[in-house]
Amino acid sequence: MTTELPHTTAKRVPFWQRKASLILLAILAALAVFGTTTQTWIHVAIAQGEVAQTDLDIPGNKAAVAVSALAMVALAGAVATSIAGKVARIVTSCIVFLSAAGIVAVVLGIVLDPAAAAMTEVGTATGIEGQPSDATATIFPVLAIVAAVVLGLATLLVLWFGRNWKVRSKYDAAKQESATESDGPIDEIDHWDQLSRGEDPTA
Structure with missing residues (x-):
């Protein structure tokens, strides 16, 4: 005679509710934003006379210094969230979320008006302030926005599901x-x- 053992099914926590998954996602998103700032964000064609033309590539860390700073703040906040208690987690998560929102706002301004964002670098390169130029944004500012949105969503999930995390x-x-x-x-x-x-x- 065989006795069947009762089946015990452990409740599997979904990916979007796990502490390790959400914090890792936030860290990777912040690193992704910072990584895009090392690439060319704006390509500028500067007119030199009637025929001559000079090309200038402006990386994100020069086109938008604030984005690099906000990405580092978000990265530090995400790391701090992993070891923070309940109250401290709320504070650090809010800081990370505000950093993500700030990144989106700054980068949107560059995508919508790359010529204005490139004006300072164009003036430095030519020695002439207000030098006319044909500026276009590359794909990297758009990728920075996507990464910042992911960062913000991960932070909101941390705020919501973090209430149920027991051992902090x-x-x-x-x-x-x-x-x-x-x-x-x-x-x-x-x-x-x-x-x-x-x-x-x-x-």
Whole structure:
């Protein structure tokens, strides 16, 4: 006679609710934004006389210095969110979200008016302020917007689903483990474990 064991199905947490997945997504999105700033964002054709023409390629870190700075802020905030407690997570997530919104706003201005964004670099290259130029945006500003949108969505998901995340740091995990162990009898091994954590087993 065989006895069938009951099937236990563990509830699988979807990708968009996992702490590790969402924070990793936010970190990768912030890195992607920063990566686009190292590429050419604006291609400029500067008229030199009636026939001559000079081409100028402007990278994102010169066309929009603020984007590089905001991407670094978002990256630092995403990393901090991974170890933050409940209240600190809300603060860091808001900072990351505002950084993502700022990136989108700045880059949209460049995509809509690349000539204005290139004016400073064109003036530096020609020595003439207000030099007429034919400026066009490349694909990289658009990719920066896409990455910033992903960053913002990941942050919103962190804010929403982060309410249900239980263990938030190594300190919380150790405290939870200590509370569980204190419910049962303590043997010699438990004494050593408590001493290794800096606790007094005689208390």
